[in-house]
């Protein structure tokens with residue numbers, strides 16, 4: 131039996147947590163032969179801790195053979211102790227009348243503290259995925275607050291956007307989702323993101339040529355993917371949780387176990403390529419192997435794409451400027 135991997139999850143009693151933890155414990159994220167120890171963080175409030183206790187009781191009741199241990203806590207340093215993987219899901223939601231700026235600042239407090247706790251107690255190789263919104267900027271804040279950890283190990287979740295784009299494109303092109311390669315969603319996890327299928331293929335065939343519909347790209351595809359979160363809230367009365375949890379599983383699964391040559395989108399600290407300033411956490415195409423991601427380099431950026439990529443970058447730069455004084 132392999133040694134267990136320690137997986138920390140924040141916001142563990144929330145909606146996404148409820149869809150996520152059972153799949154991690156059943157082996158869907160790290161493999162059916164890989165034991166895990168779950169280290170779960172929730173707010174100290176009685177209600178949150180009681181809900182966490184309930185979720186842990188249910189995890190017990192599943193009798194997962196791969197669940198080698200479980201800790202529930204309101205202390206980030208307990209949750210992140212020796213963590214190999216940290217899924218930062220818990221975040222402050224936007225309250226009534228709350229300005230975007232206030233939301234950023236409230237979350238900045240959470241993610242500076244959690245970054246510092248990771249810096250202090252997590253494994254030196256911890257792989258961090260930030261799901262809680264604003265995900266890219268929260269990941270940036272956590273990264274800046276953890277100077278002793280490799281910056282490249284701080285990532286933000288664009289995988290839900292990537293999966294949404296895959297599904298829309300598959301339907302339009304009449305191909306199977308699993309056959310699509312070389313799709314990317316550039317930028318921020320927000321409606322400014324730029325889903326880009328110019329390079330996409332299915333069984334070797336160019337999907338841009340197959341679809342051949344610039345109006346669909348600009349007027350349907352890009353806005354549908356960008357506004358999908360809002361559409362789910364409108365339809366369900368609740369935000370996307372199962373699909374977000376699924377995307378988090380995909381992100382970590384591929385990062386740890388490899389994407390088999392396929393492009394996947396990860397929000398990662400920029401190395402300066404594609405005109406994205408160094409350090410900005412920006413969705414880019416990567417391939418993953420042996421626990422490392424590698425950017426897909428040298429893609430041609432046409433004028434339409436440049437404008438779309440700059441727009442989502444401008445929003446990220448604005449967010450970064452809004453929290454700069456805290457870092």
Ligand code: NAI
Pocket residue numbers: 140141142143144145146147171172173178219220221222223240260261262263264265287288289290291319369370371374
């Ligand atoms: P939720 O409100 O159901 O659950 C969040 C949980 O986090 C709550 O139980 C809360 O008590 C806890 N929490 C809040 N602050 C915390 C802290 N400082 N430490 C530990 N726990 C804390 O929300 P849900 O639906 O689970 O979503 C979580 C986050 O994920 C939200 O910020 C949401 O906007 C974001 N999200 C991101 C997506 C992405 O693609 N990047 C997709 C969908 C959601």
